[in-house]
Amino acid sequence: MLNWDDLKFFLAVCRAGSVRSAAITLKVNHTTVSRRINSFELALGQRLFERTSQGYVKTKLADEIYNEASYLEERLNTVERKIIGRDDELSGDIRVTLPEILATELLMPGFAKFCHLYPEIDIEIIESVKELNLANREADVAFRIVKQPPDYLVGRKIAVLHRACYLSKKLAHKLSEPGWLEQQNWIGWTDKLRKPIGLIAKEYPRFSSKHKIANAQLQSIACKEGMGIAILPCFKADLDDELVRIPPYISEAKYDLWILSHPDMRKNNKIQSFVRFMTEYLANKNDLIEGREFTR
Amino acid sequence: MLNWDDLKFFLAVCRAGSVRSAAITLKVNHTTVSRRINSFELALGQRLFERTSQGYVKTKLADEIYNEASYLEERLNTVERKIIGRDDELSGDIRVTLPEILATELLMPGFAKFCHLYPEIDIEIIESVKELNLANREADVAFRIVKQPPDYLVGRKIAVLHRACYLSKKLAHKLSEPGWLEQQNWIGWTDKLRKPIGLIAKEYPRFSSKHKIANAQLQSIACKEGMGIAILPCFKADLDDELVRIPPYISEAKYDLWILSHPDMRKNNKIQSFVRFMTEYLANKNDLIEGREFTR
DNA sequence: TCGAAGTGTTGCATTTATGCACCACGCAAT
DNA sequence: ATTGCGTGGTGCATAAATGCAACACTTCGA
Numbered sequence: 220m221l222n223w224d225d226l227k228f229f230l231a232v233c234r235a236g237s238v239r240s241a242a243i244t245l246k247v248n249h250t251t252v253s254r255r256i257n258s259f260e261l262a263l264g265q266r267l268f269e270r271t272s273q274g275y276v277k278t279k280l281a282d283e284i285y286n287e288a289s290y291l292e293e294r295l296n297t298v299e300r301k302i303i304g305r306d307d308e309l310s311g312d313i314r315v316t317l318p319e320i321l322a323t324e325l326l327m328p329g330f331a332k333f334c335h336l337y338p339e340i341d342i343e344i345i346e347s348v349k350e351l352n353l354a355n356r357e358a359d360v361a362f363r364i365v366k367q368p369p370d371y372l373v374g375r376k377i378a379v380l381h382r383a384c385y386l387s388k389k390l391a392h393k394l395s396e397p398g399w400l401e402q403q404n405w406i407g408w409t410d411k412l413r414k415p416i417g418l419i420a421k422e423y424p425r426f427s428s429k430h431k432i433a434n435a436q437l438q439s440i441a442c443k444e445g446m447g448i449a450i451l452p453c454f455k456a457d458l459d460d461e462l463v464r465i466p467p468y469i470s471e472a473k474y475d476l477w478i479l480s481h482p483d484m485r486k487n488n489k490i491q492s493f494v495r496f497m498t499e500y501l502a503n504k505n506d507l508i509e510g511r512e513f514t515r
Numbered sequence: 516m517l518n519w520d521d522l523k524f525f526l527a528v529c530r531a532g533s534v535r536s537a538a539i540t541l542k543v544n545h546t547t548v549s550r551r552i553n554s555f556e557l558a559l560g561q562r563l564f565e566r567t568s569q570g571y572v573k574t575k576l577a578d579e580i581y582n583e584a585s586y587l588e589e590r591l592n593t594v595e596r597k598i599i600g601r602d603d604e605l606s607g608d609i610r611v612t613l614p615e616i617l618a619t620e621l622l623m624p625g626f627a628k629f630c631h632l633y634p635e636i637d638i639e640i641i642e643s644v645k646e647l648n649l650a651n652r653e654a655d656v657a658f659r660i661v662k663q664p665p666d667y668l669v670g671r672k673i674a675v676l677h678r679a680c681y682l683s684k685k686l687a688h689k690l691s692e693p694g695w696l697e698q699q700n701w702i703g704w705t706d707k708l709r710k711p712i713g714l715i716a717k718e719y720p721r722f723s724s725k726h727k728i729a730n731a732q733l734q735s736i737a738c739k740e741g742m743g744i745a746i747l748p749c750f751k752a753d754l755d756d757e758l759v760r761i762p763p764y765i766s767e768a769k770y771d772l773w774i775l776s777h778p779d780m781r782k783n784n785k786i787q788s789f790v791r792f793m794t795e796y797l798a799n800k801n802d803l804i805e806g807r808e809f810t811r
Numbered sequence: 812t813c814g815a816a817g818t819g820t821t822g823c824a825t826t827t828a829t830g831c832a833c834c835a836c837g838c839a840a841t
Numbered sequence: 842a843t844t845g846c847g848t849g850g851t852g853c854a855t856a857a858a859t860g861c862a863a864c865a866c867t868t869c870g871a
Binding site: 238249250253270273275 | 817818819820821
């Protein structure tokens with residue numbers, strides 16, 4: 220069976236007249252060209268070139284095939300330009316994966332702005348904390364909260380997420396009662412993550428741990444309902460009218476936020492426009508993300 | 516850059532609706548199909564299929580590409596059938612490599628007969644004792660005098676070549692003079708091949724060695740000119756009116772003659788017809804080859 | 812005649828593609 | 842709820858393709 224991709228090599232040699240010259244055009248080693256021609260001839264069972272010291276000379280059969288191959292090449296190139304050009308035209312879909320917690324107040328307004336700018340682009344949002352496979356286009360762009368992303372992806376760190384401690388606004392009036400706060404409890408996460416460590420453990424009161432809710436969104440809701448003190452990202456809780464920070468009000472830098480894509484998408488104008496836009500959008504949200512937009 | 520051969524995988528998956536089913540059609544492993552589709556999508560920067568547990572579902576873009584790809588496939592298949600069918604039609608060229616000594620009285624009549632049977636076939640004869648490369652069609656069929664051919668070629672042993680000792684016919688009348696023969700000399704080959712070994716050394720007189728001619732054709736001519744006794748293949752010398760065998764007239768089985776081709780030519784009707792024809796032709800020449808057509 | 816520059820080919824090391832075995836998941840039947 | 846059968850995907854071993862360095866050959870100019 221013919222390898223259709225060998226047609227590229229055939230065409231290049233027909234035009235260049237030598238395997239070394241064709242190799243430069245094709246950006247491969249010249250021995251590869253020689254071997255690809257050999258295997259193409261074998262598959263066809265016919266000789267396409269005379270090998271001379273001045274290069275490869277086409278046989279009559281090669282002349283016949285060349286015309287057809289040129290036509291097919293033109294057709295294929297048209298298809299390819301149409302599809303890839305579709306990306307350059309800033310239309311079609313972009314698949315974005317992110318943890319749900321980032322979607323609401325933080326990123327969604329940015330997505331909406333981007334879509335307003337480029338009405339031909341559809342954004343599909345995939346909420347997942349799993350590492351979706353960017354290589355087979357399960358997603359094109361990933362927002363990830365990690366210390367260090369995998370080597371095989373490209374991207375940049377666009378923010379450092381801060382967290383602080385929050386209480387339901389319904390209970391805010393109790394903060395002025397002496398000793399009331401110290402009797403509240405954390406809303407726990409899991410058996411292992413019952414109490415905080417780091418700056419928060421050091422600077423905030425030592426509450427007991429109660430409940431187990433391993434989801435920031437649900438922690439937020441439970442907190443609003445008065446179930447305890449929640450440690451929440453600032454970008455989310457500081458914008459929520461039903462939550463208030465508790466004393467000493469400080470935030471802790473805790474998580475790195477990255478925007479990632481597959482290296483092969485570097486040349487994709489659509490994806491890169493999106494990445495650029497969101498990076499800039501988030502740069503303008505830095506005070507919120509780092510907990511500085513908090514007002515008492 | 517698109518790998519054009521990936522189009523085959525794309526087409527197969529479009530038609531089969533699943534990678535496993537397409538893999539059966541394409542005679543590859545299903546993971547290969549999956550990976551080839553993934554890399555095709557990556558190269559295009561667009562998704563062509565939704566992955567479901569019931570198989571791959573085409574996107575709208577895939578529907579568009581499918582039509583074009585089907586058309587190109589039909590064009591390519593037409594080209595392929597035309598070329599390979601050309602072989603099946605018993606026309607075009609066959610390149611044959613062989614040592615010169617085999618070409619003249621032994622094989623050439625067979626070639627002529629084959630060409631008469633198939634007037635659309637051209638035979639190119641390449642005289643060479645070198646092992647021409649059958650993989651890149653320097654030659655299609657090789658006649659070789661070897662004990663054991665390389666593993667990567669296919670073929671069969673078609674004869675065992677015999678050799679005997681010959682004298683110029685001009686000197687044949689001297690054979691009846693007592694002691695005359697013993698005073699003649701071998702026509703030597705090289706410094707290392709000055710005297711024969713084996714049956715010939717054992718059964719024939721011990722001549723001294725004179726001259727050095729490392730070519731059977733030239734040995735034959737030198738012998739006719741009276742330069743000495745030559746050891747020559749029977750198929751050649753026994754047909755030559757200017758040469759006579761000397762007593763004790765016996766021949767020695769010495770060389771294996773093989774007909775070889777590249778494994779990928781097994782399905783090539785033209786080549787296989789040629790191989791079959793020549794094998795049968797030589798089977799009918801066996802008495803000559805093994806020295807039994809000698810008449811005193 | 813010799814050397815330089817072009818050509819193609821060979822052998823070996825490295826990289827990439829493929830196959831195999833296993834796994835995960837969804838769906839239908841029991 | 843469990844099992845069986847279909848689907849696609851992952852990790853590792855193996856095979857194939859490619860790149861690199863060296864070589865062989867031809868041609869041209871000094």
